[in-house]
Amino acid sequence: MTTPAAERRRREILATANARAPLPDGEFLTAEERAELDAVDALDLDELIENPIPLAPIAQLYRHDIPDYAGPDGTDLLQVLWCPVDHSDRHYSPRVFLYWRESSAIGPLLAMPPEPPVISDIYLPVPCVVHPEQVREYQYADLLPDDLRERLDAWDPDDEAEDEDDSPDYHSDLSLAPGWKVGGYANWSLTDPHPMNCAVCGSGMILTSTAASADWNGMNCSWRPQEEDSSASPDTVGVQIGRGYSLYTFRCPESFDHPPATAMQ
Numbered sequence: 001m002t003t004p005a006a007e008r009r010r011r012e013i014l015a016t017a018n019a020r021a022p023l024p025d026g027e028f029l030t031a032e033e034r035a036e037l038d039a040v041d042a043l044d045l046d047e048l049i050e051n052p053i054p055l056a057p058i059a060q061l062y063r064h065d066i067p068d069y070a071g072p073d074g075t076d077l078l079q080v081l082w083c084p085v086d087h088s089d090r091h092y093s094p095r096v097f098l099y100w101r102e103s104s105a106i107g108p109l110l111a112m113p114p115e116p117p118v119i120s121d122i123y124l125p126v127p128c129v130v131h132p133e134q135v136r137e138y139q140y141a142d143l144l145p146d147d148l149r150e151r152l153d154a155w156d157p158d159d160e161a162e163d164e165d166d167s168p169d170y171h172s173d174l175s176l177a178p179g180w181k182v183g184g185y186a187n188w189s190l191t192d193p194h195p196m197n198c199a200v201c202g203s204g205m206i207l208t209s210t211a212a213s214a215d216w217n218g219m220n221c222s223w224r225p226q227e228e229d230s231s232a233s234p235d236t237v238g239v240q241i242g243r244g245y246s247l248y249t250f251r252c253p254e255s256f257d258h259p260p261a262t263a264m265q
């Protein structure tokens with residue numbers, strides 16, 4: 001547990017250390033920097049999560065920017081927030097909240113939005129602007145209709161050999177974009193698919209947004225944006241979900257008032 005301010009400072013210290021030439025004594029950090037990081041580690045904040053805390057903003061998406069925007073009539077803005085600590089009833093991941101708004105009806109903005117007094121360091125995103133790029137995705141193979149899945153198996157019979165040959169892999173290269181995204185499909189490679197049904201009405205839910213640990217997988221990833229420097233880090237947002245997983249947020253197709261659900265994969 002840490003605080004947003006302490007985590008920002010920790011990232012700043014590490015970025016400064018990474019960017020400079022090695023110190024004369026060969027150390028990575030100065031004594032002062034080390035003392036500051038030790039003080040952050042020593043913070044005892046566990047009690048704070050017993051009380052309600054403000055949510056952390058995760059994504060703010062306007063209808064005019066997002067081709068697949070879906071929201072109640074009269075709304076043009078989807079705000080994704082999460083409670084930035086692990087939740088035992090969410091497989092130890094953040095609890096996600098979706099709010100649809102009409103941007104013209106929003107009153108004066110606060111100069112300083114309220115911040116949670118305590119967070120998990122891996123759930124504090126680095127502020128980013130988004131440059132949406134629309135791509136076509138295809139459903140996870142096990143969830144395709146039988147005839148399509150059989151044709152896919154015939155086309156790519158030996159899934160095990162995917163690392164050894166040069167032929168593209170249906171999931172990782174062709175159908176499911178890794179990284180932060182709106183819409184599309186979940187990659188169920190961790191557990192195999194399990195039904196995502198609305199807790200209120202039982203309807204099968206639709207993937208709305210994905211928070212990811214990285215935006216692409218390595219230099220040769222077919223989804224790496226061409227405009228990115230080839231040495232650029234795929235971890236622009238600074239969020240980690242489990243062991244490099246993604247957090248998929250689903251919504252009910254019947255009502256925007258029904259609560260979202262998440263799956264970590």
Ligand SMILES: [Zn+2]
Binds near residue numbers: 083085087095
């Ligand atoms: Zn919570």
Ligand SMILES: [Zn+2]
Binds near residue numbers: 201202252254255
């Ligand atoms: Zn529902």
